[in-house]
């Protein structure tokens with residue numbers, strides 16, 4: 001499975017500009033014929049939280065139509081970052097995955113809201129797991145701060161996920177945490193971690209970039225720098241079986257001892 005990570009520099013609150021820029025990068029990425037494209041967190045609006053009442057996408061309908069169209073037009077699966085989705089209870093930070101046939105393969109709303117960036121003031125938390133399949137590969141998606149909750153990630157891998165997609169707007173001052181947490185999640189879950197962060201700045205933060213693909217042994221397959229751009233990497237699923245056979249963490253778990 002060949003992956004392209006679109007490490008976008010998101011224009012603050014400018015949905016049309018972000019869609020146009022993302023499509024330029026998608027066209028560039030498709031020259032390498034990836035199977036899966038990944039976009040970052042809140043890629044249409046950025047963290048323009050005070051204007052979400054006008055910017056958020058009603059029921060995610062515009063985003064779903066766009067991702068479905070891109071998936072069929074470019075013949076590629078899309079882990080569609082996340083967007084602000086407006087529904088009757090408020091706004092969620094929601095990730096849609098579309099398969100190349102244009103169908104929605106998964107929907108996940110960020111479960112852990114990040115208070116340092118005021119998410120709790122403007123967003124509702126999700127409460128459902130992010131499991132889905134692409135080409136019969138069991139996958140899961142989570143969003144940014146979720147990676148600080150190993151028990152949440154473990155819930156997904158115990159339920160079968162072998163590829164963990166992470167979409168993020170992770171600030172530069174905590175770059176070391178980003179790398180360490182992602183590598184740890186890959187090692188402890190013996191799964192691929194495919195993590196797409198944004199580049200650039202907004203009025204409140206400078207973001208880290210450093211999108212990463214990490215294999216089930218914890219080795220970095222590819223890592224970006226802080227600049228906007230596209231990164232490519234290939235997942236070799238035999239590595240998951242090899243690592244899990246060598247150190248059988250899942251069958252050695254003592255779930256009766258844990259919370």
Ligand SMILES: NC(=O)CCC(=O)C(=O)O
Nearest residue numbers: 114144145169170171174
């Ligand atoms: N957008 C986010 O969830 C950021 C999370 C973050 O920066 C962290 O340190 O955790």
